[in-house]
Amino acid sequence: MQNSGIQGYSSEKQALEACARNNYEIDSIIFDLDGTLWDSTPVVADAWNRALNRYPEAAYTTTPDGLKQLFGRPMNVIADLMLPHLEPEKRYQIMDECCEEEEIALRHTPGVLYPKLEQTLEILSSRYPLFIVSNCQSGYIETFLESTGLGKYFKDFECPGNTGLVKGPNNKLVIERNHLIHPVYVGDTQGDKDSAVYAEIPFCYAAYGFGTVDSSDYRIETFSDLLTLL
DSSP: OOOOOOBOOSSHHHHHHHHHHHTSOOOEEEEOOBTTTEEOHHHHHHHHHHHHTTOGGGOOOOOHHHHHHHTTSOHHHHHHHHOTTSOHHHHHHHHHHHHHHHHHHHHHSOOEEOTTHHHHHHHHHTTSOEEEEOSOOTTHHHHHHHHHTOGGGOSEEEOHHHHSOOHHHHHHHHHHHTTOSSEEEEESSHHHHHHHHHHTOOEEEETTSSOOOSOBSEEESSGGGGGGGO
């Protein structure tokens, strides 16, 4: 991958470290899911509201735009942000039901894939092993892979619902068990960037996604731009 510009590094040391990451030969790609591979927020918002409506004490209605501000965090953190007025046990119970409704809905109505996503994955997977690491519950990545038919392009995936670990340590797990040497992480939020820094790998910012970042090693405006960086 060719460097598309290092932006926003706060020190010379950070810039030099980023340059060092940019100078190695990419051998694999790890992707975030929401805001990077698809947008499931319209379907998920409806599903979560079905669960939330069963609990008048929740007094909360979500929207696709609201979910875009929350996605990328572990599910317990999302529950804490949505329902801080409820006891933890109750808010996590409601979140579990939101996730159950979400899985049912997404199996019938998958999220919207970003333009040229499958065509790009097909080409990338012929050159590199591809992976997914997302801060989601168990079953969410599987639902994405099965409902979209894209499972054939990915070698492995991980999430906090399986390991109890957040995105940075899960990046390291995927790297270690697949014996990756020079992976890059592609995501759309500051949390994604931070997880790449934790795993000591370069970060590619998907600028079309849900969030913003303070810096990146690479930047893409559309998913298919990945092909121009290889």
